Amino acid sequence: MALFLLQRLGTLLITLLVASLLVFLVMEVLPGDPAAIILGVNARADTLAALRAEMGLDRPAWERYLLWLGGLVTGDLGRSYTYGVTVWELVAERIGLSLPLALMAIVLSTVLAIPLGVLAAARRNKAADVGVMGFTQLGIAIPNFWFAILLILLFAVHWQVLPAGGFAGWDAGFWPALKTLLLPAVALALPQAAILARVTRSSVLETLGEDYVRTARAKGLSRRAALWHHAVRNALIPVVTIMGLQFSFLLAGTIIIENVFYLPGLGRLIFQAIAQRDLIVVKDLVILLAASVVVVNFLVDLLYAVLDPRLRGGGHVL
Amino acid sequence: MSLLSLQDLTVTLDTPEGPATVLDRVSFDLAPGESLGIVGESGCGKSMTALAVMGLLPAAARCRGRIDFEDQDLLTLDERALCALRGRRIAMVFQEPMTALNPVKTIGFQVAEGLRWHFGLGRGEAEARALKLLDRVGLPQPRFSPDLYPHQLSGGQRQRVVIAMALACDPALLIADEPTTALDVTSQAEILALIAEVTAGSKMALMLITHDLAVVWQNTAAMLVMYAGTVAERGATAEVFARMAHPYTRGLLAASPGALEDILPAGRRLATIPGQVPDPHDRPQGCVFAGRCPRVADDCLPCPPGERLLVPGHAVACLHPHEGETPS
Numbered sequence: 244m245a246l247f248l249l250q251r252l253g254t255l256l257i258t259l260l261v262a263s264l265l266v267f268l269v270m271e272v273l274p275g276d277p278a279a280i281i282l283g284v285n286a287r288a289d290t291l292a293a294l295r296a297e298m299g300l301d302r303p304a305w306e307r308y309l310l311w312l313g314g315l316v317t318g319d320l321g322r323s324y325t326y327g328v329t330v331w332e333l334v335a336e337r338i339g340l341s342l343p344l345a346l347m348a349i350v351l352s353t354v355l356a357i358p359l360g361v362l363a364a365a366r367r368n369k370a371a372d373v374g375v376m377g378f379t380q381l382g383i384a385i386p387n388f389w390f391a392i393l394l395i396l397l398f399a400v401h402w403q404v405l406p407a408g409g410f411a412g413w414d415a416g417f418w419p420a421l422k423t424l425l426l427p428a429v430a431l432a433l434p435q436a437a438i439l440a441r442v443t444r445s446s447v448l449e450t451l452g453e454d455y456v457r458t459a460r461a462k463g464l465s466r467r468a469a470l471w472h473h474a475v476r477n478a479l480i481p482v483v484t485i486m487g488l489q490f491s492f493l494l495a496g497t498i499i500i501e502n503v504f505y506l507p508g509l510g511r512l513i514f515q516a517i518a519q520r521d522l523i524v525v526k527d528l529v530i531l532l533a534a535s536v537v538v539v540n541f542l543v544d545l546l547y548a549v550l551d552p553r554l555r556g557g558g559h560v561l
Numbered sequence: 562m563s564l565l566s567l568q569d570l571t572v573t574l575d576t577p578e579g580p581a582t583v584l585d586r587v588s589f590d591l592a593p594g595e596s597l598g599i600v601g602e603s604g605c606g607k608s609m610t611a612l613a614v615m616g617l618l619p620a621a622a623r624c625r626g627r628i629d630f631e632d633q634d635l636l637t638l639d640e641r642a643l644c645a646l647r648g649r650r651i652a653m654v655f656q657e658p659m660t661a662l663n664p665v666k667t668i669g670f671q672v673a674e675g676l677r678w679h680f681g682l683g684r685g686e687a688e689a690r691a692l693k694l695l696d697r698v699g700l701p702q703p704r705f706s707p708d709l710y711p712h713q714l715s716g717g718q719r720q721r722v723v724i725a726m727a728l729a730c731d732p733a734l735l736i737a738d739e740p741t742t743a744l745d746v747t748s749q750a751e752i753l754a755l756i757a758e759v760t761a762g763s764k765m766a767l768m769l770i771t772h773d774l775a776v777v778w779q780n781t782a783a784m785l786v787m788y789a790g791t792v793a794e795r796g797a798t799a800e801v802f803a804r805m806a807h808p809y810t811r812g813l814l815a816a817s818p819g820a821l822e823d824i825l826p827a828g829r830r831l832a833t834i835p836g837q838v839p840d841p842h843d844r845p846q847g848c849v850f851a852g853r854c855p856r857v858a859d860d861c862l863p864c865p866p867g868e869r870l871l872v873p874g875h876a877v878a879c880l881h882p883h884e885g886e887t888p889s
Contacts, residue, residue, distance in 0.1 A: 455663040461653045552664070
């Protein structure tokens, strides 16, 4: 188990290093001089040179990469040109929105998808299955921003029960803040839940055909007990894998959804930073998002070991 | 008084190519404490018979006839009543110990599960009894902790766990469906000895399904030879082995390797039975074995042969059976 953990941890660090290098290189080949963008086209040559020196742009690329990497490790993410504050402050301000939003979307998608997928598998080719499969097909086909607009039209414009956009802030109280995040979370969760429900269904169908499910039935367990006690846990291993992979799509989704709902979160920040060529912010945010994806997938690996004792090691009885 | 009595059990499977007959009027009786071996090649309906008794046939299966167990016709019972019997009065040991156990549950949990389900025992009490069961099947403590997972055991050890699970609720009937097929030779002998040990001297009846005549010879008092969903020959094991009457039974013996040295001379070449098992979608009108039978005659083809009694306790479904002792 310790070896398994160490291996995964090593993979995690290497992946992060490669990701940081990639992010840096992409920013390098991007045309345009950040200093020139900040100062505008009419800047004097000596001012430009001074700013370039201040920003370290006159140093060689490898030196700037190492400086950036060192900053990442020590927590010094640099300062945004457009906002005039450190990137840490920007992130700290917005993560209070984006993290709860992502968590809500994951929880929603999971509590929707897994029971629906299990239900569809248990009632294979019956009405419930056909219904679930039909809705998930829709969920996969329809993009989340369209869902977002539909949800705004229904809940904010027509019924007027939830706000159409903006974030109340946690200072306004738990429920008012949560209310502003509800529609965005649903819009993010639905397409993910659709995919997850399908994966769950096919995975449960596969495990239902396993010998140990028949063994459980031979012990006298009812169909339902055999399903929940023996098939579902084994079926969750591929489901968890997909959840880990979906996390990156979820983050990409927040960029769109936070724009649709005017939420001042990380997704919107990265969108604005790109539009304003605030390259330090873009670089830091991309590596931060990459890191969160890698860490989530590391957690997924750990979850495998919880779900499947075969991965925990433990040798044969001799 | 028989414990289990099948009367004209016929099972058809609905398939895209139409109904396929997998069991055709199978009848037999099994008394408490008795042992019955069912032998035949793959696809002859041995496992289907076992699954029919368990009530675990695939959803596409249709049954006719009767399966009387402890004076109830199992085919008329609802799912709830069957669940109360399965694992409690009828238990089953499966062919593949590698896949019959749930890989993510401990062996202690899996052995205790039936006890908790049928007797409503608490976790502690059920697991205490599971320990005794593991001990009884040759997995003593503390070496074989109940907290082990199946992947930490060998094939033979896993089959012992499966047997412990089957014995948990002290069933009246134990069905062993090719319990040794997936095991290596030394484990095979140990597992058969274990099954013999746990059924001997108890009122537990044993239905042992195998494709191996030697296993029947060594382990059961009565036997049934099945071919293409029908019973070809039946009787007391010693009697059937002494005077094999059905051409199929003799063909099966001639095709059997090893372990029959007391019956077969050394250095004998293994024979094969020419031809194919009939297609279950398109069974012949007459004897199902006619297409492969060396003794086939014109009267075998119009209608299936009825069962005839050769001596009390030995019957054969053949119009032209072999007579006399099994040649050695």
